[in-house]
Amino acid sequence: MNIVQEESRRDRKKLQRRLLLIEIARQLIATKGLRSLKVRDVAEAVECSIGSVYNEFGDFDGLILTVNRETVLALTARLTAVPSDDPLRQLHGLADAYLGFATEHANLLRSLFEHRMEDDRPFPEDILAMVMDAFAVMHAPLVRLLPDHDPGDVALLSRMMFSAVHGIISLGLEERMVAVPPERLRERLAHFIDTHLAGLGIPRR
Template sequence: MFMSNWETPLNEKNADAGADRRTQLRDRLIDIAQETVAAQGLAGLKARDLAAAAGCALGAIYTAFHDLDELILRVNARTLARLELALDAAFVDAEAEQALEAMARAYLSFARKEEPSWRALFEHRLPPGAPVPAWYADARNRLFSRLDAPLAQLLPGKDATARAALARTLFSAVHGVIALGLEEKIAETPPKLLDEQLGVLIRLLAAGLMMESARLI
C-alpha cells in the first residue's frame, strides 16, 4: 500500500506526544505519592487514591510504571537523594571521628524531620525473588560511599571492598540506635539523650577501628 510522505512524521509526532504524556503522568504520580508518604507514611499509599488525585484511570498507573513497587522505589529514590544532600551539607573535612559524628547527626536530623519518608526506605519490601533495580541500588550505594573517606583514615590498611562492607556495618549500627530511639520500644529516649548516645556510639566505634588499625600494622 502506498504511504504518503507525511504519514511517518505524523506517526512519530503522535508517538512523541504519547511519550510526553506518559512522562508527565509519571512525574505527577511520583509527586503525589511523595506527598502522601511524607504525610501518611507508606501505609497511606493506595493506588485508587493516587489515580483519583492524579486525575487518571486506575489502569493508567500501570502504563506509567511496571507496578506499584516501582512507583514506591521512585519515591524512595527521591528520599535518598535528599538524604544524600543532607549528609553532604553536614560533612566536615576534618578528623575521621568528627566527620563520622557529623554525618551521623545529620542522619538523625533527617530522620526526625522526614520520619514517614525515612521509614518508608526500610518498610518497603519487594516481592520474594524480585531483584532490586540497578538504578535504585546505585542510589542506595552512594550513601555508603560517603563513609569511605573517614574509614580510609581510620583503617589505611583496608582495601575498598573491606571498607565498603564496614560502611554498611557502621550504617546499620547508627541506624539501629536512631530507629530504636525514635520508636522508644526499648526505653523512653528523650531527644537530648538520643543525641548523646549517638555521639558515644561514634566515639566508641572510632576508637575500636583505630585499635584494629594498630593491630594490623
C-alpha cells in the same frame, strides 16, 4: 497547532501527570506510611484511572521505587554535603545529617528500608547501587582515620558503623519502642561514635 506542537503539548501533559503522581505518592507515604499507600488513593488524588498509574510506572512497585529512589538520592545529597576537611568531624557530621534526615522524613526513610517487591521479585539493581552509595560515604573518613588498616576491613567497618547508626536512629525514632529518647539521640550518637573510634585506637576529639 501543527502535529509537532500537538505532540510536545501531549508529552508535557504526560510528564506533568507523572510528576504529580510521584508527588502525591510521596506525600501519602510521608504522612500515612508505605503500608497505608493504596494505588486507588493516588489515582483519585490525581483524578486519573488506576490503569493510568500502572501504565506510567509498570506496576505499583514501580511507583514506590520511584519515590524511594528520590529519597535515597536526597539522603545521599545530604550526606555528601557534610564538610570533609576533618575526618573525625565528618563522621559526627554524617551521623547528625542522617539523624536530621530520619527525623524530617521518618516515613519516607522507612519506606526505603521496608519496601518489599510483590511476589518476591528482585529489586532493580540501580536502587541497590544507590543505597550502597549512601553507605559508602562513611568509608572515606574512616580510611583517613585508619591509614594502616586493611582496606577490606575498613570497608566492612564503615558498613558496620552505618548499620549501627541506622539501628540506633530508626529504633530511637520509633516512639512506640523507645530505645533512646529522641531528645537525647544526637548526644548519644556522638558518644557512640567516639566510643567506637576509641575502641579502634583513635583518640576522642
